[in-house]
Amino acid sequence: MTSEFSSSDFSSIPVLDYSLLDSPDGKSKFLDQLRHALINVGFLYLSNHSVSQTDIDSLITYIPKLFALPPESKEKIKMANSEHFLGYSRLGAELTKGAVDQREQFDFATKHVSRWKEGDPDHYRLWGPCQWPDEKLIPGFKDVLERYLDQVQDLSYKFSSLIAESFGLGPDGLSEFYDTPKLMQHRAKIVKYPVVEGSNDQGVGPHYDAGFLTLLLQASEHRGLQVQNLSGQWIDAPPVPGTFVINLGKALEFVTGGLARATSHRVLSPKGSTPRYSVPFFQNIGLNVKLTEHVLKFPPEILALKNTRGNVAATDSVNFTEFDREPSGKVNLIGRVKSHPDVAERHYPELFKQVFPNGYAGKGSAY
Ligand SMILES: O=C(O)CCC(=O)C(=O)O
Numbered sequence: 001m002t003s004e005f006s007s008s009d010f011s012s013i014p015v016l017d018y019s020l021l022d023s024p025d026g027k028s029k030f031l032d033q034l035r036h037a038l039i040n041v042g043f044l045y046l047s048n049h050s051v052s053q054t055d056i057d058s059l060i061t062y063i064p065k066l067f068a069l070p071p072e073s074k075e076k077i078k079m080a081n082s083e084h085f086l087g088y089s090r091l092g093a094e095l096t097k098g099a100v101d102q103r104e105q106f107d108f109a110t111k112h113v114s115r116w117k118e119g120d121p122d123h124y125r126l127w128g129p130c131q132w133p134d135e136k137l138i139p140g141f142k143d144v145l146e147r148y149l150d151q152v153q154d155l156s157y158k159f160s161s162l163i164a165e166s167f168g169l170g171p172d173g174l175s176e177f178y179d180t181p182k183l184m185q186h187r188a189k190i191v192k193y194p195v196v197e198g199s200n201d202q203g204v205g206p207h208y209d210a211g212f213l214t215l216l217l218q219a220s221e222h223r224g225l226q227v228q229n230l231s232g233q234w235i236d237a238p239p240v241p242g243t244f245v246i247n248l249g250k251a252l253e254f255v256t257g258g259l260a261r262a263t264s265h266r267v268l269s270p271k272g273s274t275p276r277y278s279v280p281f282f283q284n285i286g287l288n289v290k291l292t293e294h295v296l297k298f299p300p301e302i303l304a305l306k307n308t309r310g311n312v313a314a315t316d317s318v319n320f321t322e323f324d325r326e327p328s329g330k331v332n333l334i335g336r337v338k339s340h341p342d343v344a345e346r347h348y349p350e351l352f353k354q355v356f357p358n359g360y361a362g363k364g365s366a367y
């Protein structure tokens with residue numbers, strides 16, 4: 001295995017050029033860089049990717065307009081209406097590690113119908129359609145976002161195939177974690193981090209993402225996203241125009257036995273006079289997949305690379321311990337219940353009582 005990389009700790013996030021894949025030599029270089037980023041960093045930028053820049057630019061222009069919709073039209077599509085946990089959450093509705101996250105957001109997802117029926121597991125109720133703002137108030141937005149999500153979904157599958165190749169599993173090495181397209185739904189959020197007064201600058205507190213892959217569009221020029229390196233220092237991940245930030249979630253870390261790193265990250269509220277915007281896309285795995293039933297077999301020379309990484313310091317994040325027991329859909333549902341207890345209390349009263357036997361203090365806890 002070639003290794004032009006040292007295993008020393010990172011102080012910046014690597015940039016990978018997707019256009020390297022156009023030639024066989026380039027592809028092999030890309031896979032080397034990818035393997036390094038997966039094992040030692042858990043975060044990377046992807047440049048020259050396959051998502052249309054015209055659609056991205058158009059989405060970015062819509063975002064301030066989306067948040068500027070009249071409060072009553074945002075409330076009309078509030079998440080509490082949706083057993084699928086899709087819709088609008090006002091500022092300050094979430095906590096991470098006990099502190100208020102200062103962000104306002106809309107949860108959307110790739111197109112899906114409701115398919116839960118009597119007798120199905122509860123987590124099938126996560127599948128369902130988005131709540132869209134009134135088309136007359138923001139004409140064309142739905143169309144652009146749907147197009148964008150389709151393309152990011154495609155890229156996320158291609159990227160997971162590249163991850164499998166870089167780990168010596170072959171291009172279909174991770175396919176067993178996905179269901180047929182009809183049974184897959186991926187989630188995304190459009191997030192606004194306002195400028196805040198006072199000393200709490202928690203945009204979103206330290207956490208890991210839950211699923212396999214997150215593809216994040218930084219949709220304004222603000223810094224604020226930070227990533228915890230192996231020794232626990234916070235490293236900036238500033239916006240780089242024309243790129244996605246890709247990071248790995250706890251499920252991928254779990255199924256790779258820790259070879260791929262889920263990396264702790266947070267967002268600090270913006271300084272200055274304008275809000276920070278971002279669009280994270282969370283690639284899911286099949287809702288019925290139980291991670292413990294899938295044991296991946298890596299070539300020994302790949303496994304050996306984990307030992308060169310060295311120890312990973314304790315991070316500031318906590319979350320997701322249920323993967324060793326529950327199907328992935330149930331883990332997601334529990335995460336949603338913790339993030340949005342008001343929605344859970346209304347639509348999942350039994351589960352709500354299990355997660356919050358003593359009720360909750362009126363705020364959600366994001367992770
Ligand atoms: O807004 C960002 O840049 C990152 C958000 C994030 O980490 C999350 O929502 O999981």
Ligand SMILES: [Fe+2]
Nearest residue numbers: 207208209265
């Ligand atoms: Fe995250």
